[in-house]
Every structure is written in structure tokens, then in C-alpha cells.
Amino acid sequence: MVQSRSSPAVSIQLTPMQIPEALPVAGLGFANADMDVAGRTLLLHPGHPSEMIVQVQNLEQHPLRVSLSVEGNFPSQWCQIGTEGSEIPPRGQMDAVLYFSIPDTFFEDQEAISPGTKNKLTLNFRSLVTLHIDPGTENEQIERSEYFDLYIRPYTAYMEFLPILYREVDFIGRFMKIFEQAFQPIVDSYNVMWANLDPLTAPQALLPFMAHWVAWQVDSVWDLQQQRRLIRRAVELYRWRGTRKGLRLYLHLYTGLPLDEDLPNEADKHISITEPFGPSFIIGDVQLGNAVLAGGQPYHFIVRLRSNISSGIINEQLIQRIIEQEKPAFCTYELSIENPTN
Template sequence: MVQSRYTPAISVQLTPMQIPEALPVAGLEFAGAESMNEAGRSLLLHPGHPSEMIVQVQNLEQRPLRISLSVEGNFPTEWCQIGTEGSEIPPRGQMDAVLYFRVPSTFFEDQQAIAPGKKDKLTLNFRSLVTIHIDSGTDREQIYTSEYFHLYIRPYTAYMEFLPILYREVDFIGRFMKIFEQGFQPVIDSFNVMWANLDPLTAPQALLPFVAHWVAWQVDSTWDLQQQRRLIRRAVELYRWRGTRKGLRLYLHLYTGLPLDDDLPNEADKHISITEPFGPSFILGEAQLGNAVLAGGQPYHFIVRLRSNSANPNINEQLIRRIVEQEKPAFCTYELSIENHHN
């Protein structure tokens, strides 16, 4: 596998990390030993995707060897970069190097050979080899070259997975299927993300009025975009709990961003507190004149307290009152208190 003017001091093995399923000369015929050997020395390259060829260099001598690698071929040099673990191989040791290949993602679009009026064919297949310099610059300098390996540039197509294995072995069919993929895949991708267009949190802004109409929600320019998205998404839930403490708290939470504090048992400790001012009922023998309140407080009355920890709370009192008026039962009265606690 190694060509040299001297007794071989090293052995070289090439291992492609991505082998093509089909070779250009292979069709539906039986792949013989020659085709199998060629496939083992072939590397598949998809434009825009990295691919690697592993080069294993084995030192066959009892002395350390200093080596350097280079890659030659009929392809642009910028497509390949070499990564090594060092430059010296110990006696009877081994060193692994990696050839990193990356073809530009615009390879097919940039080809001038396929422009109208051009007669040249698009080049998709290339040849390459690895040259190894041993003890360069000394009287024991030797040069080794590996066998040629092939680089096959092919467009990636997922449609080949839908075909029987028999047809995947034909290189032309893979390139032919790519034409259909480029035509149909944009439509398929649009259907795959259709859910995002119908979710108020991710839908394009132009679609929000349409989505709001589905749930009979009136879009109000007073609300900013993110508030509108949250309200439309939970509109049905707000309808279900309208007229209740839970519904009013949820609405205020969606507007202010203050936490719901469902884990706090004491209503007065919550950031959005909705309480009814009921005190102790009239108790004979304990009431003092001027302090007793018959029936324990004002009926159908509640108090809304908003507690913000932000130094500059973005809370519009007029809008808060509008929300409360809209969500409360018509016969109820209320008080509103907006507090700001910050360090």
C-alpha cells in the first residue's frame, strides 16, 4: 500500500469516515472485489458538511521517526486541513492523523461550468493521495506516498431513505432524487412547522389578529406584543374563570408579569392579593361601641393589592382598573392598592 524508493520504514492505512453507498461506475450490477476495494478508499463529501479521512501511520523500525504529511489532489487545497498528534512516532509506535474535508455549501450554485452556454461538465469526482516525509532535511530523508483515494461530492438527500436498497446503489438515482427534494421539501417543511404559526406565542405578528379571532379575543393596541400573545393563548381559560378570584388574578398576572404565588397559603402574602375585608361578626358582650360592625364588613366588596419588587414597575393603574371592572361581577365594589417594594 506504500510506495517508496527504499525498504519501507512505515505502513499507512486510510480509513474514510463516510463511505458512499454508490460509486459512479456501479449500477445494478454485482459489486466485485475491485469495487469493494475502491469503496474502501472513497470518501463521500456533502457540500457544507464536514467529512474526515483517518490516516494511521505505523513505525516499522526500532528508532523514532520524525514525519510530516501533505495532501495532493485535483481539488482546491482549501477544502482540506490536516490534524496530527505531533511529528514524531516512537519505535514500533503508531500515529493517527486526520484529514478534515469541507466543501463550500454553495458548491453547486457557484459552478460556472453549468452556466448556460458552457460545454464543460460539472466535476463531482476527485482523486487525492497522502505524501509522508520522513526525517526531512537529513541524509536519511525518505518520501512515501499512499495509494490514491477518491473524493465523491454529492448533494445530501433524505429521500433516498424511502427507496429500496437496490436503488440506493445507483449513484445517478441519488442525484435525480435531489431534484424532487428541492421542489417538495419547502412545502413539507412548512407543514411541519404549521403548529408554530397557530400558537400565539410563536405566530408571526401579522397572524395574531387571525388567531385572536379564533378565540373571540379583541386585540387592543394598549397591550404590548408579548402581553397580547399571552392573553390570546389563555383567552379561553380567562373566559372560563371570569367573575372569580382565580380569573382576575390570572388576568392581572398576564398583564403585570407578577407571580401567581399558588404555593403561598396566606392570601395577603401574595404578589397579587385579592381579599375580602370581613372582620369578626357582632359578638354580644365583647363588642365596644363604635367598633362593632354588624355582619362583619361591607358586602360584595374586595381589595386588590399588587406588590412589585421592581424599582420601576411598568404597571398602568388605569389599565389595571379597566381589567378589574371587566372581570368582576357587576354588583361588586373594590379598592385598588399598588405597592412597590425594592431594595
């Protein structure tokens, strides 16, 4: 049974967390709009959450058990209620939050923008908070807050470039959104133009064009990340072709093994390139039986790769192809690969 009282048992105060700078005039909004309507309005942007704080003050000398609900001419799934509990101590206060969330596609999904329809797009809604005191008992009472308005507007950053005088006009904000949707994608494309010119971040469709810039042969043998690294450092590979540094860099870009430039001993590196030169025939130091003339095989080098689990199995045929491409034509080599074992 719902009872009515001459004096309310609670007071309800609403505090919007986002107040619109511009309010619709009486002809475009609600007819009973007054001077303090801004304190009872909440601005909503599709895709951006907004909150209304509800403070309920208990005016009685005994605790009250309450239940909160929201009524309005908007879809119920737009609003979620968060409360601290269901009981207010004597002369105490309870805070609740109304979480409003409008779908991102609010404007696109409206039938009003479809051709041939005569309906108008609804942007302004009205709501109130209903408080049930001692619900489900014979002493149940219902208290309602003042009406508050919900204004759904598209978010536009272009309003920040206008004087404050123009921001106070609701129509201008919606009008500027048209220009923002038309020009902002062009502005954004210029802001990220650098990413389209870097092989590491450029779209995959641009990689053949960028490879043509540096005269790099795109090979299907390489995976996408390897191709990006090779195209980006192609000019550097050309500069050091035929040298130990160039070959080590090429093998590093393919295998992902570290360069180990901080290691002074060549044999300790993951990508080791050594030349088998020893001491030559020197009179007085040499002993018969172990002398080697010329110090080893000329124009010959040894490549040793020590792989790890993270780099995976190394393709030996592809490594030989890289060495043949990068080494001087008169040089010979030996290849040794230590693949990880499971």
C-alpha cells in the first residue's frame, strides 16, 4: 500500500557531471525551460559515458529502507544505477550515480535520417528519479525528484576555436559537427603521414611501392616483418655490401639474432664471421713439422650462427643464398649453423 504524506521524508538533490554550454531555446527544447534549467540538464555524447549524481537525505529520526529507479522517455538500457546500499541512517545521506551511455551509432541508426520518412530525430529527453521508501510494506511511500533533461549532442572539438559567445548557441555546435566530419579525416591523414612513409608502420599494400623506391627485390620467401626491416635498411645494406659488417647486418635482419657489437671476441657472437689466418713462416720461431706457409687459405671466411629458441629454426639454404649475394665473387666460405633443440 502506497501512502502519501504532507511533508516529505527525504530530499533528493541532482547534480549533473556534464552540463551543456548551450541550451535549446524554448522553441527547440521544452516549453517550461527556466533560468535554472542548466542545473537540471545532462549532456550526452554518443559513445561517451556521462553521470548524474543523486544525493538522498533522510529527514526522519529513524532509518529508511529505499529503492531507486529512473523514469523517462528514453530507452531503459541507456541508464545504469549504482548505489551504496539500500538503507539510510537517521538524518543520514545516501549517494547514488546514474550512469548514462548512448550507443556510438545513435545518429546512424535513427530512422529519421532514412529517405522518405517524416519522423523527426529526437535529441532531447526528460527523466526523473523515483524513490520507493520501505518498498513492499504497508508503509511504502514514493518520492520523486524534479524532472531533469537529457540533451544528446554530437561531440565536436571545433567549438573550441570559436568565441564563447558562439558556443552558447546550440545550433552552431551541431552545425560545426558537419564541417568536422567532412574535414577532420583529411587532417588526421596528414597527421599520420609519417607512418605511411616508414616501412615498419606503412600499410602492407604500400610495401611494393616503397621497395621500388630503394630498388629492393621483394621475395615471397621473407615473411612480412622481415620484408619491412629489409626495405627500411636496404640503402644501408647497399653501402656495406661486400664487407663483414654488411653481411652480419643482413643475417641479423633475417634471423633476428643479436649483433653483439659489445663483444670483443668474434667467436663469442651469435653471428660470427672469422677468417682462418694464422702466424706465417717466420725464421727462428718455426719448428719443423708444424710450419704452415701463407697463414691459411686466402680469401676464405667462416660463418657461424648460434641460434636460440626465440629465433626459431634457421633456413640453411636461405642463409647460403644471402652469403652468395653479399660476399665478393672471389671469396669462398664455410657455414655452420647451431639450431636449437627441443
